[in-house]
Amino acid sequence: MTHPEQLNLPEQGEAERPAPADEGCNCSGPSISKHLSILHQYWGYKDFRGIQREIIESISQGRDTLGLMPTGGGKSITFQVPALAMEGVCIVITPLIALMKDQVEHLRKIGIQASAIYSGMSHREILVTLDNCIFGGVKILYVSPERLSSEIFQTKMHRIRVSFITVDEAHCISQWGYDFRPSYLEIAKIRKIVSQQRHIPVLALTATATPRVIDDIQQRLEFEQPNVFKMSFERKNLAYIVRITADKFGQMVHILNSVPGTAIIYVRSRRRTKEIAEFLCKSLSADGVTPPSSIATFYHAGLDHSVRDERQRLWHDGKVRVMVATNAFGMGIDKPDVRIVIHMDCPSSLEAYFQEAGRAGRDGRKAYAVMLYNNADHRKLEQRISETFPEKDYILKVYEHIAYFYQMAVGDGLGVTHEFDINKFCRTFRHFPVQADAALKILSRAGWIHYETDPDGAARVMFLLTRDELYRLKNTSPHEEATITTLLRNYGGLFTDYAYIDLNRIALEASLTPEQVYLCLKALSQRRIVHFIPQRRVPTITYTQRREETSRVVIPSSVYEDRRVLFEKRIRAVWKYAENTSICRSQMLLRYFGEELPHECHQCDICLNAPTTSEDDMLKNEKWQNAQEAILQLVSDHQKHFINELNELHLPTDHLQSALKFLISEEILIADSNQIYLA
Numbered sequence: 321m322t323h324p325e326q327l328n329l330p331e332q333g334e335a336e337r338p339a340p341a342d343e344g345c346n347c348s349g350p351s352i353s354k355h356l357s358i359l360h361q362y363w364g365y366k367d368f369r370g371i372q373r374e375i376i377e378s379i380s381q382g383r384d385t386l387g388l389m390p391t392g393g394g395k396s397i398t399f400q401v402p403a404l405a406m407e408g409v410c411i412v413i414t415p416l417i418a419l420m421k422d423q424v425e426h427l428r429k430i431g432i433q434a435s436a437i438y439s440g441m442s443h444r445e446i447l448v449t450l451d452n453c454i455f456g457g458v459k460i461l462y463v464s465p466e467r468l469s470s471e472i473f474q475t476k477m478h479r480i481r482v483s484f485i486t487v488d489e490a491h492c493i494s495q496w497g498y499d500f501r502p503s504y505l506e507i508a509k510i511r512k513i514v515s516q517q518r519h520i521p522v523l524a525l526t527a528t529a530t531p532r533v534i535d536d537i538q539q540r541l542e543f544e545q546p547n548v549f550k551m552s553f554e555r556k557n558l559a560y561i562v563r564i565t566a567d568k569f570g571q572m573v574h575i576l577n578s579v580p581g582t583a584i585i586y587v588r589s590r591r592r593t594k595e596i597a598e599f600l601c602k603s604l605s606a607d608g609v610t611p612p613s614s615i616a617t618f619y620h621a622g623l624d625h626s627v628r629d630e631r632q633r634l635w636h637d638g639k640v641r642v643m644v645a646t647n648a649f650g651m652g653i654d655k656p657d658v659r660i661v662i663h664m665d666c667p668s669s670l671e672a673y674f675q676e677a678g679r680a681g682r683d684g685r686k687a688y689a690v691m692l693y694n695n696a697d698h699r700k701l702e703q704r705i706s707e708t709f710p711e712k713d714y715i716l717k718v719y720e721h722i723a724y725f726y727q728m729a730v731g732d733g734l735g736v737t738h739e740f741d742i743n744k745f746c747r748t749f750r751h752f753p754v755q756a757d758a759a760l761k762i763l764s765r766a767g768w769i770h771y772e773t774d775p776d777g778a779a780r781v782m783f784l785l786t787r788d789e790l791y792r793l794k795n796t797s798p799h800e801e802a803t804i805t806t807l808l809r810n811y812g813g814l815f816t817d818y819a820y821i822d823l824n825r826i827a828l829e830a831s832l833t834p835e836q837v838y839l840c841l842k843a844l845s846q847r848r849i850v851h852f853i854p855q856r857r858v859p860t861i862t863y864t865q866r867r868e869e870t871s872r873v874v875i876p877s878s879v880y881e882d883r884r885v886l887f888e889k890r891i892r893a894v895w896k897y898a899e900n901t902s903i904c905r906s907q908m909l910l911r912y913f914g915e916e917l918p919h920e921c922h923q924c925d926i927c928l929n930a931p932t933t934s935e936d937d938m939l940k941n942e943k944w945q946n947a948q949e950a951i952l953q954l955v956s957d958h959q960k961h962f963i964n965e966l967n968e969l970h971l972p973t974d975h976l977q978s979a980l981k982f983l984i985s986e987e988i989l990i991a992d993s994n995q996i997y998l999a
Contacts, residue, residue, distance in 0.1 A: 349380030350405035384543040391678040408483035420462035436462035450476040468506035490524035494536040498671040560905035581659030593618035616642040626834030656683035669890040718759040733863035802830040947979035
């Protein structure tokens with residue numbers, strides 16, 4: 321967390337002044353030699369890798385740029401280097417608060433002026449950080465997307481000289497993306513604010529995006545013209561495997577015993593994270609040598625922040641081998657030596673699977689991504705469609721019941737926020753939590769309410785004693801004294817008002833663990849020395865429109881029907897991948913993201929179990945592949961093509977028909993009457 325004494329504030333009485341504006345865009349940009357010099361000075365590398373150079377040159381020339389780089393591809397370098405080479409502040413928008421804290425700390429250690437704005441900071445801390453950006457004390461500013469809509473942020477943006485805007489996890493801005501976040505839609509507004517006097521380019525970065533999402537990202541960020549740089553998503557060291565098994569627990573233990581090294585196990589239920597971690601601690605410590613505490617731990621969004629951070633640290637440092645987690649774990653983690661990722665439950669999209677599986681083997685050494693699957697999973701995947709998109713009549717019933725729950729009359733409620741206990745709501749009106757949660761999210765997307773499932777509920781503290789009374793205090797433990805001293809050193813106004821605090825920051829400076837700080841504050845609170853309000857994340861519902869008669873509530877097709885069709889397509893892609901018995905898994909995954917892999921991986925379960933082929937079979941397969949490529953080339957040259965015009969290719973009829981049938985079945989091409997076109 322940023323604190324006032326660490327900041328370069330203007331002299332007292334100095335008037336706040338706007339940053340100078342350029343006459344126009346500096347289209348030449350810094351030279352590549354300057355970029356290489358910065359790369360070597362701060363990171364010690366002699367040259368860029370992959371598409372880093374192309375992305376850096378593009379954004380430096382003032383061009384809107386989209387970079388698609390797989391996990392571990394070096395995304396940070398693509399904005400950190402040009403940020404140092406260009407005048408002004410680089411605004412980095414990312415949902416990963418833990419990652420932004422780590423990056424700010426790392427950048428400061430190597431002498432780069434970086435700061436962040438995120439939940440838990442006090443109003444004054446945010447003001448000071450933004451003032452530093454105005455007066456040249458910051459080169460890279462990380463911001464969580466939820467902060468973009470705040471009045472203070474938008475007001476200060478008018479006065480900050482911005483070099484360019486970086487949008488990390490850019491797929492979150494697309495309603496067709498698998499992890500759409502409405503707060504990302506504020507980015508276009510921020511861009512308009514900072515571009516009032518000169519063009520400010522945008523750098524969008526993501527590790528997973530289908531062709532449709534790629535187009536949508538550029539449209540929503542208002543790119544001046546399409547400009548995409550894409551690395552191959554092939555992971556040559558990562559073996560994708562699907563195990564069909566009725567005994568997932570037994571198979572999981574067998575795999576962990578067979579493959580040494582760090583592991584992640586993904587499940588969908590918070591309850592199952594604890595169950596599986598406890599099961600592994602018992603099963604894998606049977607040798608009598610390995611202590612259970614070093615085998616496995618669990619992680620999900622319902623745990624306190626300090627607990628999550630501590631468990632992630634133990635796993636990252638190698639003190640715990642296996643992390644059992646929901647999909648809340650993993651975004652932004654930087655552990656290159658994960659040897660295996662196991663999915664006990666199927667994710668709801670191949671985008672999510674590719675992202676999670678890709679956390680294995682980032683060091684380039686052999687690693688495995690294993691999905692455990694059985695007949696019940698097909699049914700569960702299908703069930704998610706109705707759970708995620710309940711009937712519209714049900715959604716309207718939930719809307720009506722919310723009004724009853726809060727005793728909200730027709731015409732009332734605009735702007736009113738209520739804490740929302742979903743379990744109490746479901747008990748009262750006999751709803752199932754999963755469907756009720758889905759209905760509330762759809763109502764939120766439709767604009768009738770704002771349903772916040774993870775609100776800002778950072779910990780707060782205020783001293784109940786005066787400063788003199790505090791100095792005369794006796795019978796405090798060394799840990800309590802260290803906690804009090806750190807609070808006084810880092811937070812102002814504690815004797816007159818509550819301050820938002822960061823337990824991890826206090827723990828670091830006091831040489832304690834976050835749990836020890838928490839217990840100290842609880843003990844001090846019980847003794848009436850401080851009033852400590854622990855972090856609390858209670859969901860909220862805010863009426864964004866006055867409460868309407870239920871019969872007048874409309875759920876538009878863009879929010880319901882269109883998104884349901886897309887969700888069904890994603891679900892089908894997951895079970896097609898899991899139940900596939902003939903196509904190389906790497907080829908199948910890459911094709912989903914619009915990339916054709918010309919060769920098989922020779923390490924997935926499909927490739928390893930494939931029968932050896934004769935020279936005749938290989939020749940037939942080559943001709944079949946050539947037929948596919950010829951059809952795709954012909955169709956891609958035109959938006960649509962008549963099927964009978966494929967005869968122009970002069971291919972053998974059986975090869976032509978077989979290749980065409982395959983491309984349509986894989987949804988690479990779409991057939992409409994007697995025409996075909998790219999999906």
